[in-house]
Amino acid sequence: MVRIWSCMQKLRNTPNRQASVSMGEYSGVEYVGIGEVTPPRLDNLKKVSIIPLIFLIFYEVSGGPFGVEDSVRAAGPLLALVGFLVFPFIWSVPEALITAEMGTMFPENGGYVVWVSSALGPYWGFQQGWMKWLSGVIDNALYPVLFLDYLKSGVPALGGGFPRVIAVVVLTVVLTYLNYRGLTIVGWVAVLLGVLSILPFVVMGFVAIPKLRPSRWLVVNLHKMDWGLYLNTLFWNLNYWDSISTLAGEVDNPKKTLPKALFYALILVVLGYFFPLLVGTGAIPLDRDLWTDGYFSDIGKMLGGVWLRWWIQGASAMSNMGMFVAEMSSDSFQLLGMAERGMLPEFFSKRSRYGTPLIGILFSASGVVLLSWLSFQEIIAAENFLYCFGMILEFIAFVRLRMKYPAASRPYKIPVGTAGAILMCIPPTILICVVLFLASLKVMVISLFVVMVGLVLQPCLKYIEKKRWIRFSISSDLPDLHATTES
Template sequence: MKNPVDKGLLRSLTLMDAIGIGLGAIIGAGIFVVTGIAAGVSGPAFIIGLLAAGIIAAFNALSSAQLAAVYPHSGGTYEYGYILINPAFGFSAGWMFLISKLSAAGVVAIGFGSYFHQLVPIVSPITLSIMAVILLTAANYFGIKKVGILNFAIITVTLISLLYLTFSGISEIKEENFKPFAPFGISGIAEAAAILFFAFTGYARIATLAEEVAEPKKTIPKAIIITIVTAIVLYVAISIVAIGVIGSEKMANSTSPLQVVANALSTPAISTIITIGASTAMLGVLLSQVLGISRMMLAMGRRRDLPPIFQNIHSQYQVPHIGIVVTGAIILLFTILGSFEFIVRAATFTILLYYSITNIAAIRQPLKERLYGKFIPICGLLGCLIMSVSLPINVIISGVGLLIIGFVIRFLVHKVYR
C-alpha cells in the first residue's frame, strides 16, 4: 500500500539532533529506577542481563534503522507494518505505541515532579508535574528545531550528572560487593534481561520522527547505532559502579538506587547533581514522548485509523499541532488522575509486540532494501519472543484486551470517515 503522505513536515533534524532525541528517550526511568528492580532478581549478575538486553535491543535497533532508511515517514513501525506486512499488523504497532507511551508519559511527569520538588520545594510535586507537561507541550508546538535545541540542553545535563557519578564512584568500588555474583542463577539473569530491555527502547523515537530528519537514509542508521551503543556503554559503566559502591541488595531495596549510590559518596554536591540529572532525564523522556506520540497520531490520521484531523500540519511551525495539543491534554489527564495501573503493567507486552512487528517487517524487506541481511531481524524477533515467555499471564491478558479495544475504535473511525 502506498504511503499516504500528502503534506510533509520540516526536515531539519541533524545527526546530533537525532542522537540527542534518541538518548533523551532512552536515559530516563530505566537507569534511575529499573536497575534496582533488576538487581533484586539477579544480584550483581544483572550486569550480564543488562548486556544481553542491550544486544537484543541492538538487533531491534538495526532493524529499525534499516526500515527507516528506506521508509522515512512519521509513524515508524506503524508504517512498516502497513507497507510490508498488512494493515492489521500496522495498526497493532501504532495503537500499542500510543497506549504505552501515553501511559508512560504520565508516570514520567509524576516522577519529574517528585525529583524536582527535592530541589525546588516551593510548590507541590503535582504542580511541578503539570507545569512540565504544559511547558513541554508548548515547546513541541513551536517547531521541531526548537525541540531539538531544548532536548540537547536537557540530555547534556543528564549525561554530565551520570558521568560525574560514574567517575566519582570508581575509587569506591569494593570487590566483595560482587560476591556471590549470580545468586539466582541463569533464570535470574534472564528475568533481569527482560526487565532491563525496556530501559533501551527509546531509540525507536528516531524512526518515528523520520519524516523530520535531514538526509534520512544516512542520518537515521547512524543516529540509531550511536544512540544504542552509547546507552549500552553508559548503562554498564554506571551499573558496575553502583554495585561496587553499595551492593545489589541496597540497590534492590531502593526505588531510586542511583540516589543511594550518590549518598554513599563524599564527592562534592554529588547528591544534588544526581537529583538534577534525574529531573532532566525525566524531562527528556517526557519531551520525546510528546514528539513521538503526536507523530504517530499524524501517521494514523493519514490512514484514517484515527480521525483525519490529526493529519493537519501547522502552516507556520510545520508540526502536527492538533496531535501535539491532544497528546499534551491526555498526558495532563494521566498526570492529574494517576496512570491506570493495568495500562502500565501491559506496557511490557505492548513494547515486545511493537518490536516483534518491526523485526517481521525487516525480514520481509526486499533484498535490495536491506542494509544488514535477515540474520539481524531474525535474532531481534527471537529475542522478543524469548523475553515474552517470562511475562506474567495477567500482563499478556491486559495487553490483548487493550489491543481489542483499539480495533473496536478503529472499526468505528473507519465507519465514520471511510
C-alpha cells in the same frame, strides 16, 4: 496481476554509490520511489541533523541510568551488570538494525505503522499504530513520576496528595509547550539536557575510585530473584529504538543520517547504564531493598556529599524532561503520519505554525495526565505488554517484506539474507513471550482489553469515513503502498 508498490517500479543498481556504514552495509541500490518523496511539511522549517537525532534516540530509549535501580533490587549486582551488557545484543541491536533498514526504506512520519501497513495491510497497520501510540503515552506518563520520585527526598510534599497532582499537571503543560514550539528546538534541547544529565555520573565515577571493591560486583543470589521485575526493568530501559522512525520525515537525509545516529546512540545508551551501575554497586555496601527509583541520588550523597546528591537530582529532572519531550514528539508525529495515510481523521495531520502536529500533541498530553496516577512498576508492566504486541507485528513485517520484495530498494540493508533475518528475530521474540508470560493478571486483562478496543476501533473509523461524518484524506505526496499493476 502481481501486487507491487508503484514506487518500486523502476529499481536500478548504482555501483558507484556503494559504501559501508557502521551498523551494516549500504545496499548499493538507488532509492527511487519512497526515498525521493518528501512528506508534506512546511518549507521554512529546518530538518533534524545527526547530533540532535542521536540525543532524541538516546532519550527515546534511555535518558541515563535513572530507573535502572530496580534491576539490582530484583537480581543483585552481578546479574544487573550482566543484564545491561548482554541484553542489548538480544534486544537492542536487532531492534536498532531493523529500524535502520525499515526507517530508510520508508522515510516518512508514521514509521512502523507504514512498515506494517505495506507488509500486512492497513487494518494491521492501524493496530500497530494503536498499540504503539498507547504504549508510548503510557511510557511518557512514567517520566513525571520518576521526576517527582527523585525530588521527593528533598521536597517531601511532592511524595503524594494534591501537591503531587499539581506538579504533574504543571510539568506536563510546560514540556508539552516545548513540543509545540518545534522539533528542531526539541532536538537541541535534548542535546543540552543529555550533556547535563550525564556529567554528574562522570564526576561520581572519579569520586568513587578509592571506594571501589570489585568483590561487590560478583554478588548473586539466585534464590532471591524477582524475574518479572528484573526482565521488565531491562526491557523498559533498552527498548523503543523504533520510536524514532515516526520522525523520519523530519530528518535531514534520513537514508544516511538515521543508521549512523542509531549506532552512536546505542553506544551512548549502553555506557550510560553500565558505568553508573558499576560505580554504585562497587562503591557502596549492598542493601538490595534500598535499590529503588531515586537511589542514585542517595549514592551520590554517600560518595560525594549533599552537593552531588542535588546535582544528580537535578540531572534526573533534566533527563526526565528530555525523555518526555522526545517521546511526545514521536507519539504526536506518529498520529500525524497515520492521518496522512488516511488511517485517522484529517484534522490529526494539521500542523501548527511551528510545523508541529498540534492535535497529536494535545491527545498525547491528555493521555499522560490521565495515566500519571499509576505506580512506577504498573506503568512499566502495562507499556511493556502493549509494546510486545507491536514488536511482534514489526518482526513479521520485516521478514515478510524481505521475502515478498527482496529486490526492493533499501538504502541501508542489514547484511543478512532472508534466513538470517528470520534467525535475528527469534531471540527477541522468545524474550517477548517471556515478558508477556510474567505479566500480572491485572496488567494482562487491562492490556488485552485495550487490544480489543483497537480491533473494533478501526472498522468504526472506516464506517465514519464511509458516512462522511468526519473528513479523512490520503496525502497525494506519499507513495501508494498497495497499488497493483500488471506484470
